[in-house]
Amino acid sequence: MAENAAMQPRATVPLRRQRNLLHRILANPLSAIGAALVCLAILVALLAPRIAPLDPIAMDLPNRLMPPSTAHWFGTDDSGRDILSRVIHGTRYSLIAAFGILALASLAGTIIGLAAGLFGGWLDELLMRVTDMFLAFPALVLAMALTAALGPSLFNAVMATALVWWPWYARLVRGQALQLKNEAYVEAAVIAGASRSRIAFHHILRNCLTPLIVQISLDMGYAILTLAGLSFVGLGAQPPAPEWGSMVSVGRDYFLDNWWMVTFPGLAIFITVMAFNLLGDGIQEALSPRAPR
C-alpha cells in the first residue's frame, strides 16, 4: 500500500479523457485480463446461490473427504460439504467484507484528511500526528490484536482492519486538499461567496475522488488478502461459514492426505486478489506517467 502511495497519479482527470483512459487500461493485455476476472468475480458473488451446485453449509458425512470427481469438482471437506459450492459462496464473503473495509476506511480517511487539509493549524497538526502514530504500526499485527480484542468474527475483522487503514486515505486526501485549496477555481469560488461546506464538498472533495478511487482499486486485493489472513489464524469468519481463509485453515488439519481442501479455496483467494491487483495496476499505469515498468 505504501509503495503505491509513493507513486500517486495526477490529481484529476477531465471527463472527456475518461473514455480514453478505459481504452488505455484495456489496451494492456494483463489489465484487460484483470478487468475480466474482476467482472467474473462480481458476477459469481451476485449469482452464488444460483450457480453453486450444492448447499455450502449442509453436512453430508458419508461423503466426507472425497477427492475431486464429477460429482464434486473440487472434492468435499471434513464434513462432506461440497468445496466448489463453498468456494463460490466464499466470493460473497470476500468481496463484501473487503469492500466494507475500504468503504469505512476511505470514508473516515476522507473526513479526517479533508478536515486536516482545509482547516489547517492545530487541527491539522493533531490529526496528522495521530495518523503518523497509526502508520508506525505494522497494519496486519495491529488488525490482529484489535480483532482479538473485539472478539473473532468477520464483522469485527472488517471493523478492526478499517480502523488500521484509514490513515493511508487521510494522508492522501489531505495532500490533495492542500494542493487543490490553492487552485484558481477554488479561489474564484471563495470570491464568488460560496459557503465553506460548498467549497469543501463541491470543489475540493469531487476533485479528490480520482486519486482516491485509484488507491481503493489498488488496495482491494490487499484487503481481501488481509481478511483471508485474519480468518486463517481464526480471527475472521468462523467455520462453517464458507470463507476462503477459514476454509484453508480448516483444511490445514487434513492437507497432507486431502490436498484439495486447501488448494481450491487458496486458489480462489490468489486469483481474485491477482485480478484486482492487475486491474488496479493497470488503472494506475494508465493515469501515471511514471509508473514502474
Add this chain to the structure above:
Amino acid sequence: MIRFIGRRLLFLCFVLLGISVITFALTHLVPGDPARLMAGQHATGEQVKELAQRYGLDKPVITQFWIYMKGLLSGDLGMSLTNRRPVLEDLRQFLPASVELTAAAVLLVVLVGLPIGLLTGARRGKMLDHLMRFLTVSGVSMPIFWLGILMQILFYQHLKLLPLGGRLGVLDIEPPHVTGFYLIDTLLDGDYATFSSALIHLILPATTLAAGSIAVISRMMRASVIEVLDADYVRTAQAKGLPAGAVLRFHVFRNALIPTTTILGLQVGALLAGNVLAEVVFNWPGIGLYAVNAIKNLDYPAIMGVTLAISVIYVFVNLLVDIAYVMLDPRISFDGVA
C-alpha cells in the same frame, strides 16, 4: 547527521508512547472478563476475584494503565496469563527465532531480487515488461499461508526433500543458548550436524516469507535500472569505452539501488507482518506463533507485549532504512533540505 538521528529518535519516543497507549487501549475494549477466563469455567466467584486482584484486573482502567506504563518503563511487561511467566522472558525466548527467519528472508530478497532486477533491467522488451509485471502481481497476490502449505505438500510430502516445520528435527538437540540464533549457536558449539538441520528447516519458511518481496523488489529494481540506464552519466561512461559489466556494476547498480532501498525497507515491514502467518504454517516457534496463541487464549499481557515488541522493531527498522537512504544518496541532506 547526528542532529537528524537525534530528531528522529525524539519522534521515536513520541511514537513509542503512542504505540503503548494504543496497545493498552485495544486490549481493554474487550467484552470478556479475563479473570473469569483465566480461572476456568468451574472457578467460584471468590477465586475469580482473587485472580483479578492479583493481576490488578479489578482496578479502574486508568489505574491499570498507570501500572502498565510504570511496568513498561522498568522493563516489566507483566506476566503471561497462560504460562505465568514474565512476558519479557517469553519474548526473549521467542524473538530470536523470528529474527533469524526474517533475516534469512531479507537475505533471500536481496540476493535473488536485486540480481533479477538488474539483469532484466539491462534487457528491455515488451514481453519482458509483461512477464515481470505478471510475476510481481502474482507475488503480492499470493496468500502467504497458502503458498507455505503448497510448499509443504510439494517439498515435504511429494519430494520428501525438506521437513514439514519447526526449527529442528525431533532428534536434534537444541544448541546451548548464546545468541538464540540456531545457525550461529550451532556453529559456535561446533555442532555441524545440527547446523545443517537448522539450515534445512529454515529453507521453506524463509522462501515462503520472501517470495512476495522478491517479486516486488525485482520489479522495482528493474524499473530503476531502466531509468538509470537513460541517465547522461551512464551514456558518458559507455561513450568513454568502459566495459558494459563495469558500467552496470559501478554506475547503474549503485544508483538504481537508491529508490529500491526505500521499498526494501517497506518490505521489511511486510516481512515482519507476514512472519506471523509463516510461523503459524511452519510451526516456527517465534513471536508470531506466540502472538497467535496469546490471541487464542485472550492472554492480555502477552498480546500487549508482543504487539509492542513487533511495533518497536518496525519503527526501528524504518529509522534504519531512512538513515541508509540518506547515506546512499548524497543529494539528500539530513535536515530534509535538498
